[in-house]
Amino acid sequence: MGIYVDTQRWRCQACGKTFMEPLPAINTKREMTDRLVxxxxxxxxxxxxxxxxxxxxxxxxxxxxxxxxxxxxxxxTVRFETPTWMGIDEIHIIKPRCVISNIRSNTIVNLLPNRDKKTVINYLGNLDGRHDVQTVAMDMWVPYRDAVQAVMPDARIVIDKFHVIRAFTNWQPQILAYFDHPVTNAYTESLNSLIRVMNRLGRGYSFEALRAKILFTEGVHNKVRPKFRRREVMADDMAGRMATFTTFQHEAPEAEKNYGVDISTLARLIQEGRL
Known part of the structure; x- marks a missing residue:
């Protein structure tokens, strides 16, 4: 359906530029409604x-x-909670890209355009709550280790158990850290097959398009809403008699938390052909 609208066009006497009469609910950048955009x-x-x-x-x-x-x-507008147990891995989409995950929540937090040390440092350095990160699981890619040590020196680096059998001599402190901090990067690595499927179905999406579809698709986020607590109070009712009323209040004035993209939900949408 198309809508034809007669509008006024004006010219500014000061600068000589012309402009159209603004219309309600019409997108200012395009000739279509805001709702359609x-x-x-x-x-x-x-x-x-x-x-x-x-x-x-x-x-x-x-x-x-x-x-x-x-x-x-x-x-x-979309903000994911900084993981206390972080996973760093990579996926090859045209070239290697860095994947950041929340190991405790089994969620995707971000996809970076590459896995270079400078890119990872820039991301981690601007991450809110980065000092709350306790452990970082990764493979033996040196730029990951150097980036974490440079930006989050208090975070304990843990080499994923699947990579323990390689380069033990060079990574001994980080490899042995697994036994004190038993976190694994398996969930992050499981993302690789899902991302490849999405890339194949999209017939060669650009990295930016694929990243947006993974991170911002509605309904895939793992969110925790503020809790309410029940409270009973005594007060007079309409007849003047004492009665008990139940109210619900927030336990704490915290906003809703978004822990990222739930991997199981993402996998289900892909299998159902809805993504």
Missing amino acids: VWIGQQSLRRTFASIAEDIGLDEKTVRNIFRDYVNELEK
């Missing part, structure tokens, strides 16, 4: 750009631009 953004996290463009009757480039703007807004 939001819908396209939401759908682009679950579907291919080509299928959305075909359904709406738009150019695929327009869908990609809306997707990019939508993801930029999500980057500003």
